[in-house]
Amino acid sequence: MAISNLHLRIVLIIILCSSTISILNAQGHGPLYGLQTPTLARGGVDLNVASMSLSTENETSYMLRYLFSYGITEDFQINLTTPTTIERLNNAPRTRGNSNMPANGDIEASLWYRFFSNAFGVGKRFEGTAVLGVSAPTDDVRGQVNVGNSIHGAISTGYASRTWYAWLGGGYQYYFEKDNEQLGDLPYASAVVGYRPNIFMGDYPKPDWRIFLETMAEFPGDNKYNGQQNFSDSRSNKVLMGPSFLGLYGAWGISFGALFPVVQDLTPSAVKENYRVSINLSYWL
Amino acid sequence: MKKIALVMIIALLGTLSSEAQIQKVDQEVYGMDCAPCAYGLERGLNKMDGLQNVRVSLNDGKAYLELSKNNSLSLSQIQEEVKKNGFSAKKAEVVVEGTLINKNNGYKLVTGTETYQILAIISDDLNSKLKSGKIKIKGIVQDVEDGELTDEWKIEVTEIL
Numbered sequence: 001m002a003i004s005n006l007h008l009r010i011v012l013i014i015i016l017c018s019s020t021i022s023i024l025n026a027q028g029h030g031p032l033y034g035l036q037t038p039t040l041a042r043g044g045v046d047l048n049v050a051s052m053s054l055s056t057e058n059e060t061s062y063m064l065r066y067l068f069s070y071g072i073t074e075d076f077q078i079n080l081t082t083p084t085t086i087e088r089l090n091n092a093p094r095t096r097g098n099s100n101m102p103a104n105g106d107i108e109a110s111l112w113y114r115f116f117s118n119a120f121g122v123g124k125r126f127e128g129t130a131v132l133g134v135s136a137p138t139d140d141v142r143g144q145v146n147v148g149n150s151i152h153g154a155i156s157t158g159y160a161s162r163t164w165y166a167w168l169g170g171g172y173q174y175y176f177e178k179d180n181e182q183l184g185d186l187p188y189a190s191a192v193v194g195y196r197p198n199i200f201m202g203d204y205p206k207p208d209w210r211i212f213l214e215t216m217a218e219f220p221g222d223n224k225y226n227g228q229q230n231f232s233d234s235r236s237n238k239v240l241m242g243p244s245f246l247g248l249y250g251a252w253g254i255s256f257g258a259l260f261p262v263v264q265d266l267t268p269s270a271v272k273e274n275y276r277v278s279i280n281l282s283y284w285l
Numbered sequence: 286m287k288k289i290a291l292v293m294i295i296a297l298l299g300t301l302s303s304e305a306q307i308q309k310v311d312q313e314v315y316g317m318d319c320a321p322c323a324y325g326l327e328r329g330l331n332k333m334d335g336l337q338n339v340r341v342s343l344n345d346g347k348a349y350l351e352l353s354k355n356n357s358l359s360l361s362q363i364q365e366e367v368k369k370n371g372f373s374a375k376k377a378e379v380v381v382e383g384t385l386i387n388k389n390n391g392y393k394l395v396t397g398t399e400t401y402q403i404l405a406i407i408s409d410d411l412n413s414k415l416k417s418g419k420i421k422i423k424g425i426v427q428d429v430e431d432g433e434l435t436d437e438w439k440i441e442v443t444e445i446l
Contacts, residue, residue, distance in 0.1 A: 123346055160318045205324070
């Protein structure tokens with residue numbers, strides 16, 4: 001009996017989700033995709049596992065990603081994230097993955113610096129965080145282009161309370177040239193609004209849920225190919241939007257959500273996206 | 286003879302101050318908005334020697350601490366732990382036992398580790414109960430900037446126990 005492609009995808013997503021749950025880990029207590037600000041306590045450790053999928057008009061990727069974070073001080077945090085790529089895209093859009101994670105097969109080390117924090121009320125905080133990261137690819141070729149190392153920088157600011165949350169950020173990823181080829185760079189911005197309904201206002205140690213509306217704007221540059229005549233240096237413009245949910249209980253956190261393209265003004269060589277979905281599990285040691 | 290008496294007084298004061306301590310703290314915490322935040326703070330506080338019971342409330346924005354007898358914890362150690370977790374420690378309601386000293390028309394409560402300057406008391410009833418020597422008080426310790434924690438505090442006395 002033949003198994004359809006759709007069934008295979010559903011099975012794969014279920015396997016991904018259950019494997020993630022069995023490992024019991026995730027990501028920060030902010031948004032799923034957008035840039036965020038919270039940093040760990042001094043000496044704090046956060047372990048994360050994310051499963052993420054990106055679907056284009058032609059194919060779909062599946063990846064597990066692990067993130068280890070350590071709080072050097074309450075304002076400095078180091079992170080290391082590594083991927084297990086299950087299904088790569090032949091023609092991959094240039095994008096970031098989940099918050100603080102690449103979307104492709106890069107190993108990335110980053111430093112977060114919370115450069116200001118103003119705790120001005122019970123549960124209320126206004127803060128800003130800068131991110132600087134370096135990454136090395138686990139694949140030689142991505143979308144028929146040689147992949148080099150890259151650097152990533154971002155800055156974000158956010159407001160948190162017991163009811164409302166908001167984050168605004170912008171970042172830039174630059175891939176270095178490798179063997180006369182170069183992946184396009186990626187300027188991007190994110191905006192997130194979050195809300196916790198009254199029914200989830202139970203006090204610690206009761207579980208705590210939040211809903212986010214996330215928006216990503218990405219402006220990926222075109223790739224440079226070996227022997228290419230007349231490189232145009234043009235950019236695509238994309239805006240994606242979608243909901244995400246975050247549940248927290250004691251030292252555990254789970255978040256899941258999806259982004260859907262709202263605007264896709266693409267260069268001829270760029271690929272059209274259908275959706276991105278992800279689930280993250282976190283454990284704070 | 287005078288020297289012997291002086292040594293005895295010093296020894297007595299030393300005994301009093303070694304028994305002196307904070308017994309209860311309701312520490313106001315700003316900026317704590319999520320369950321893992323509360324979990325991290327609770328766990329950090331629980332690691333400190335001298336705490337008998339710790340409860341963290343997100344909705345109140347407070348850490349409720351009961352300290353064990355003969356603890357040697359100071360309020361600045363507790364507030365430093367709050368800061369280490371990325372939050373801001375504000376006012377604290379404390380029950381503290383120590384030696385009350387009347388100096389320059391003002392009172393100071395000295396414990397084994399810290400000094401609490403008693404702010405002007407309006408209530409005649411409270412004023413009449415203030416006497417130099419060993420005393421247990423309840424009061425509100427005023428907020429100090431997180432970067433300026435010392436072993437000296439200002440306290441508004443609400444009750445003499």
